[in-house]
Amino acid sequence: MNSEKMKIAVLGGTGNIGKGMVLRLALQNLMENGVKNEVVIGSRTPEAAKEAAKEALEELENCGFDTSKIKIRGKSNSEAAKEAELIILTIRFDHVPPLLKSIREELENKILVSPVVPMVKVGSVFEYRPPAEGSAALAIRAMVPESTKVVAAFHNIAAGKLQDVVKCKAVHDSIICSEDEEAKKTVMKLTENMGCLKPLDGGSLRNANTVEALTPLLINIAKLNGLKDLGINFS
Numbered sequence: 001m002n003s004e005k006m007k008i009a010v011l012g013g014t015g016n017i018g019k020g021m022v023l024r025l026a027l028q029n030l031m032e033n034g035v036k037n038e039v040v041i042g043s044r045t046p047e048a049a050k051e052a053a054k055e056a057l058e059e060l061e062n063c064g065f066d067t068s069k070i071k072i073r074g075k076s077n078s079e080a081a082k083e084a085e086l087i088i089l090t091i092r093f094d095h096v097p098p099l100l101k102s103i104r105e106e107l108e109n110k111i112l113v114s115p116v117v118p119m120v121k122v123g124s125v126f127e128y129r130p131p132a133e134g135s136a137a138l139a140i141r142a143m144v145p146e147s148t149k150v151v152a153a154f155h156n157i158a159a160g161k162l163q164d165v166v167k168c169k170a171v172h173d174s175i176i177c178s179e180d181e182e183a184k185k186t187v188m189k190l191t192e193n194m195g196c197l198k199p200l201d202g203g204s205l206r207n208a209n210t211v212e213a214l215t216p217l218l219i220n221i222a223k224l225n226g227l228k229d230l231g232i233n234f235s
């Protein structure tokens with residue numbers, strides 16, 4: 001797959017982390033290294049996806065970016081998945097099984113990226129609640145066709161930081177896990193091009209549980225210490 005020219009679907013791209021992904025993926029087209037991402041926002045309602053695409057383009061324009069080289073469209077989740085080579089699943093874990101079942105055919109031979117963190121709020125703090133498979137990533141692996149290359153990524157970046165394409169200059173680490181080395185490389189390149197993330201090879205999908213579990217910890221630390229939108233950095 002040519003990672004410099006790619007059709008990418010962001011399913012649930014109307015939501016918090018999805019919006020940040022869409023903006024960061026679209027902006028890669030303004031880099032001088034010839035990246036050409038076509039971003040398709042997926043939603044349960046195509047109208048909501050189209051509206052989100054329009055808003056994303058307007059937001060980039062208002063921030064002073066030249067949007068003439070940027071392509072963002074909106075479609076239903078299944079139509080977005082059908083035309084994409086790489087699909088990012090930006091929905092909550094409990095909504096994942098029915099969605100993946102409904103788009104199973106569209107997942108054949110595709111890269112499927114999961115930033116999904118199964119967690120629940122207990123009192124005022126969040127707890128990681130992995131499924132029986134051990135992690136959302138491994139559960140997703142079990143739900144999709146054999147030919148789908150599942151990559152776990154983007155769990156530990158806050159939506160607020162991803163969305164803030166003008167002010168956010170921080171670079172956080174993003175640990176990326178997969179059994180498929182080529183798919184992992186493609187996602188690592190995409191991550192590097194986001195400008196606010198440093199991709200780190202996290203090994204196989206079996207390591208995704210540790211990465212997913214960091215997210216509720218980051219949210220709890222932020223809340224308990226009066227901080228916001230924390231990320232991780234290994235050094």
Ligand SMILES: NC(=O)c1ccc[n+]([C@@H]2O[C@H](COP(=O)([O-])OP(=O)(O)OC[C@H]3O[C@@H](n4cnc5c(N)ncnc54)[C@H](OP(=O)(O)O)[C@@H]3O)[C@@H](O)[C@H]2O)c1
Pocket residue numbers: 012013014015016017018042043044045048049089090091092093095099115116117118154155156157158159160215
């Ligand atoms: N927010 C963060 O900072 C962050 C950071 C790291 C990882 N994550 C992970 O990313 C995923 C998305 O988080 P989020 O905060 O962006 O979620 P969100 O904003 O609450 O929801 C994302 C989208 O999910 C869709 N959705 C809602 N109910 C659904 C259903 N029943 N079936 C299918 N789709 C449904 C909605 O899109 P439509 O109504 O348009 O269909 C919504 O815009 C989660 O798994 C989360 O653990 C989030």
